[in-house]
Amino acid sequence: MITLLESRTVNKRFGGLQALTDVSLKIHRGEVYGLIGPNGAGKTTFFNVLTGAYPIDGGEFVMNGAELPVGKPHRIVAHGIARTFQNIRLFRELTALENVMAGHHIRTSAGVWGILAQSRAAREEERLVTERALEILDYVGIGRHADTVARNLSYGDQRRLEIARALATEPQLLALDEPAAGMNATETAGLRALIETIRADGVTVLLIEHDVKLIMGLCDRVAVLDFGKKIAEGTPAEVQRDPGVIRAYLGDHRAH
Amino acid sequence: METLLQQTLNGLVAGSIYALVALGYTMVYGILGLINFAHGEIVMVGALVALQTILFLSSAVPGLPPLVLLLAGVVVAVPACMALGYLIERIGYRRLRNAPRLAPLITAIGVSFLLQTLAMIIWGREFHVFPQLIDTAPMQPVAGVVVSPMQIFTIVVAFTLMGGLMLLVNKSRLGRAMRATAENHRVAGLMGINANGVIAATFIIGSGLAALAGVLFASNYAIAHYSMGFTPGLKAFTAAVLGGIGNLPGAMVGGLVLGLVESFGAGYIEHLSFGFLNSSYQDIFAFMILGAVLIFRPSGLLGERVADRA
Amino acid sequence: MTSTSTTLPRPPGFSLDLRLQQPLLIVLAAAAPLVALAFGASWVRVLDFALLYVLLAIGLNLVVGFAGLLDLGYIAFYAVGAYTWAFLASPHFGIHLPFWIVLPLGAAFAALAGIMLGFPTLRLRGDYLAIVTLGFGEIIRIFMNNLNQPINITNGPQGIDMIDPLTIAGIDLSRNLDLFGMQVPSLVLYYYAFLGAVVLALVLVRRLQISRVGRAWAAIREDELAAKAIGIDTRMMKLLAFALGATFGGVSGGLFAAFQGFVSPESFSLMESIVVLTMIVLGGMGNLAGVVFGAIVLTALPELLRHFAVPLQVALFGKTLLDPEVLRMLLLSLAMILMMLWRPAGLLPARTRYAHREGRKA
Numbered sequence: 042m043i044t045l046l047e048s049r050t051v052n053k054r055f056g057g058l059q060a061l062t063d064v065s066l067k068i069h070r071g072e073v074y075g076l077i078g079p080n081g082a083g084k085t086t087f088f089n090v091l092t093g094a095y096p097i098d099g100g101e102f103v104m105n106g107a108e109l110p111v112g113k114p115h116r117i118v119a120h121g122i123a124r125t126f127q128n129i130r131l132f133r134e135l136t137a138l139e140n141v142m143a144g145h146h147i148r149t150s151a152g153v154w155g156i157l158a159q160s161r162a163a164r165e166e167e168r169l170v171t172e173r174a175l176e177i178l179d180y181v182g183i184g185r186h187a188d189t190v191a192r193n194l195s196y197g198d199q200r201r202l203e204i205a206r207a208l209a210t211e212p213q214l215l216a217l218d219e220p221a222a223g224m225n226a227t228e229t230a231g232l233r234a235l236i237e238t239i240r241a242d243g244v245t246v247l248l249i250e251h252d253v254k255l256i257m258g259l260c261d262r263v264a265v266l267d268f269g270k271k272i273a274e275g276t277p278a279e280v281q282r283d284p285g286v287i288r289a290y291l292g293d294h295r296a297h
Numbered sequence: 298m299e300t301l302l303q304q305t306l307n308g309l310v311a312g313s314i315y316a317l318v319a320l321g322y323t324m325v326y327g328i329l330g331l332i333n334f335a336h337g338e339i340v341m342v343g344a345l346v347a348l349q350t351i352l353f354l355s356s357a358v359p360g361l362p363p364l365v366l367l368l369a370g371v372v373v374a375v376p377a378c379m380a381l382g383y384l385i386e387r388i389g390y391r392r393l394r395n396a397p398r399l400a401p402l403i404t405a406i407g408v409s410f411l412l413q414t415l416a417m418i419i420w421g422r423e424f425h426v427f428p429q430l431i432d433t434a435p436m437q438p439v440a441g442v443v444v445s446p447m448q449i450f451t452i453v454v455a456f457t458l459m460g461g462l463m464l465l466v467n468k469s470r471l472g473r474a475m476r477a478t479a480e481n482h483r484v485a486g487l488m489g490i491n492a493n494g495v496i497a498a499t500f501i502i503g504s505g506l507a508a509l510a511g512v513l514f515a516s517n518y519a520i521a522h523y524s525m526g527f528t529p530g531l532k533a534f535t536a537a538v539l540g541g542i543g544n545l546p547g548a549m550v551g552g553l554v555l556g557l558v559e560s561f562g563a564g565y566i567e568h569l570s571f572g573f574l575n576s577s578y579q580d581i582f583a584f585m586i587l588g589a590v591l592i593f594r595p596s597g598l599l600g601e602r603v604a605d606r607a
Numbered sequence: 608m609t610s611t612s613t614t615l616p617r618p619p620g621f622s623l624d625l626r627l628q629q630p631l632l633i634v635l636a637a638a639a640p641l642v643a644l645a646f647g648a649s650w651v652r653v654l655d656f657a658l659l660y661v662l663l664a665i666g667l668n669l670v671v672g673f674a675g676l677l678d679l680g681y682i683a684f685y686a687v688g689a690y691t692w693a694f695l696a697s698p699h700f701g702i703h704l705p706f707w708i709v710l711p712l713g714a715a716f717a718a719l720a721g722i723m724l725g726f727p728t729l730r731l732r733g734d735y736l737a738i739v740t741l742g743f744g745e746i747i748r749i750f751m752n753n754l755n756q757p758i759n760i761t762n763g764p765q766g767i768d769m770i771d772p773l774t775i776a777g778i779d780l781s782r783n784l785d786l787f788g789m790q791v792p793s794l795v796l797y798y799y800a801f802l803g804a805v806v807l808a809l810v811l812v813r814r815l816q817i818s819r820v821g822r823a824w825a826a827i828r829e830d831e832l833a834a835k836a837i838g839i840d841t842r843m844m845k846l847l848a849f850a851l852g853a854t855f856g857g858v859s860g861g862l863f864a865a866f867q868g869f870v871s872p873e874s875f876s877l878m879e880s881i882v883v884l885t886m887i888v889l890g891g892m893g894n895l896a897g898v899v900f901g902a903i904v905l906t907a908l909p910e911l912l913r914h915f916a917v918p919l920q921v922a923l924f925g926k927t928l929l930d931p932e933v934l935r936m937l938l939l940s941l942a943m944i945l946m947m948l949w950r951p952a953g954l955l956p957a958r959t960r961y962a963h964r965e966g967r968k969a
Contacts, residue, residue: 330734331734332734332735332737332738389944389948392948393947393948396947396951397951398733398734399671399675399677399733399892400947400951401947402677402733402734402737403677403884403888403943403947404943404944404947404948406679406881406884406943407940407941407942407943407944407947408940408944409940410881410936410939410940410943411937411940411941411944413936413940414933414936414937414940415937417933417936418929418933418937531738531741531742531745534738535742538735538738577749577752577753578749578753580745580749581745581746581749583742584739584742584743584745584746585746587738587739587742588727588728588739588742591727591728591731591735591739592727595731
């Protein structure tokens with residue numbers, strides 16, 4: 042098992058509230074790693090700290106053996122981490138294709154002068170980016186909507202587009218924040234298939250999800266957060282049997 | 298020492314007017330997150346409506362005592378500006394509450410210029426002399442400091458109003474509703490607070506204060522003019538940022554500090570710049586302060602952070 | 608800032624076939640000064656100014672329309688370009704440098720001013736940027752007004768005159784040109800020079816718009832947090848927008864100084880910034896065709912008002928109730944408000960983005 046990302050005693054406070062306390066975990070290359078826990082357990086906060094949206098208050102993230110820069114979202118993307126948002130955040134007035142092409146920003150290099158002069162390199166890069174973006178749209182299954190403005194896409198397709206945009210940054214780790222939220226059963230099944238394809242293609246997936254069935258079916262390993270602390274880690278089956286977890290989280294669901 | 302005291306006093310007078318205007322900016326920003334560019338123009342409208350009232354009354358009923366005239370001017374100008382503030386919110390901003398951020402901002406600029414133009418149409422381009430109903434001539438110097446009744450009046454009125462506003466916000470039902478709405482519109486709505494009403498009230502109160510500030514400003518400098526609101530408006534905004542935008546005590550502190558800085562700055566700028574700059578640069582202090590605050594302490598003196606996290 | 612839920616769909620048949628549209632526009636643009644000449648030289652002058660405003664609006668649109676940053680002090684960059692030209696090509700300092708040095712220098716200074724202004728403010732919320740840029744515009748104006756003592760740099764409110772005209776390839780554009788026995792008036796010469804600048808600007812800005820950089824700007828405009836999350840260095844990109852937008856301001860300022868032969872602080876008031884902003888609001892932020900349209904309409908407006916509104920008022924009321932200047936301000940401010948309330952995407956909304964449909968069926 043090669044460790045792709047490791048968090049070491051990560052802490053985050055909001056005023057008096059300790060949102061994350063010494064969260065340490067290791068994500069292996071090529072796995073789907075689930076992060077679960079009741080509402081307010083600190084899952085999204087963990088994402089936000091990991092991706093540099095919030096400054097970290099203690100601890101560190103190590104990716105491929107190198108410490109990640111702190112509080113610089115764009116540089117963290119350069120290190121190979123891409124994310125989606127719980128409440129979809131697309132560039133709503135841009136087309137699906139433009140959204141994905143924007144995602145290529147960090148992996149392309151055309152500068153102002155090259156663009157103004159339409160240098161051969163700039164034109165070639167633009168052509169490649171267009172081609173690649175169309176491929177990614179096909180890959181997530183919304184290729185036929187390439188020229189549709191993002192806000193006009195159906196909810197499920199918007200989720201897919203957000204994943205496509207994240208994939209365009211060529212991540213090693215794809216962090217999905219509740220991708221199945223608000224989806225119906227068919228859409229969720231499609232999403233599951235997509236995530237499995239993504240994993241099969243060598244991208245490691247970090248998944249926050251409330252849909253227990255999805256987590257159990259998809260994840261290789263799962264960590265459980267409760268009140269900002271990791272209370273369990275292991276295979277879905279192990280975690281499911283963990284008494285602490287049942288008390289904190291799964292118990293709620295079984296009660297239904 | 299005497300100039301020091303004198304400049305402190307002058308700064309306090311200007312500063313207390315800035316503070317009154319800054320309160321309006323900060324209240325609206327606190328609740329809507331909108332810079333109401335048109336707020337400075339309310340100051341102007343207040344001054345000109347008061348002037349019109351005073352001129353009308355003094356020709357219609359000769360011999361009225363000056364204080365009554367001034368009071369009458371205020372009694373007409375304040376409700377007029379309150380109504381104007383309400384209309385601006387209702388017509389200009391309410392529809393745009395969920396629009397992209399640039400839209401209400403551009404509307405606000407449009408409203409500001411519309412008010413200036415309308416004032417230009419009604420009152421012309423000329424500078425009007427604002428009657429000195431309270432004496433602006435200095436009284437007997439005290440400890441070498443020259444002070445006029447108008448200056449004392451200004452400071453007293455401004456501080457009384459600020460105190461009253463603090464009471465209103467902290468003690469009254471409306472104040473509680475305002476604070477709740479500032480925290481979160483939707484939740485406040487769920488708690489049974491009429492967010493639209495509260496927002497309208499905020500505009501109305503802010504505009505009333507601005508009208509009074511306009512009357513005080515015009516009385517102190519004996520002048521009223523269609524574009525007189527712009528610079529004080531900008532400075533008051535700076536004051537609000539300086540104190541921490543969205544924060545009421547901050548706006549007051551910011552206003553006073555800005556007034557003092559300007560007053561001292563104008564006095565010493567020639568020395569500080571080795572004669573290169575003179576007092577005609579007084580107006581750039583506000584902007585320099587604004588820039589410095591935004592760079593070094595964007596949360597202002599008393600406020601929360603404003604840097605864009607979202 | 609096309610991100611609005613109330614964008615109206617473009618009515619079908621509204622746009623001409625692109626293949627027809629372009630030659631038509633070229634012919635129209637080329638013939639315009641000759642047609643205008645028939646109505647009097649002053650109309651050619653209006654056209655010249657319209658082109659300068661188009662250039663300004665293209666630059667401001669890059670900042671406001673593409674990147675979504677509200678700059679209310681844009682005219683300051685225009686001033687920097689104009690004063691650079693005035694300093695370096697006039698008897699004021701006795702320096703007379705050729706345009707190919709002065710114009711790039713003015714552009715560079717303007718860009719530098721843009722970076723200096725943008726650097727401290729770009730991590731703040733957009734509305735602060737608006738106020739700070741507004742303040743910056745005022746500061747520049749105050750300096751222009753007062754830097755005539757103790758050392759006379761700007762000549763204060765009187766401004767600087769007798770500025771060198773634009774001279775390209777030995778042709779002095781301020782004089783009528785004798786072309787095979789035909790007299791081409793100076794105003795027409797300037798028109799074609801400015802038209803060249805505008806066309807070049809349009810080509811360059813269009814290239815930026817549909818590039819990696821333009822997409823990054825659009826991303827920032829639509830959702831800054833998401834833009835960061837896909838690896839866009841938002842501060843850098845905003846700074847770039849600011850610098851490039853300022854460059855256009857600087858170039859048009861230089862051309863303005865040469866054309867006018869005279870600069871004074873009065874030409875660079877806040878009102879001018881607002882006018883340029885209204886141009887892009889009216890035409891449609893982010894949309895180049897709309898911006899050009901807005902700039903032309905609003906430059907022509909005061910002239911039209913002078914020629915039509917005044918006689919109309921006299922005919923109706925027997926006197927001029929509202930002079931053209933007031934009427935113009937009234938219309939501008941109303942345009943800004945009403946456009947935002949009812950047609951935030953402008954009269955010609957941007958929906959002409961590049962679509963890659965080749966070989967793909969929707």
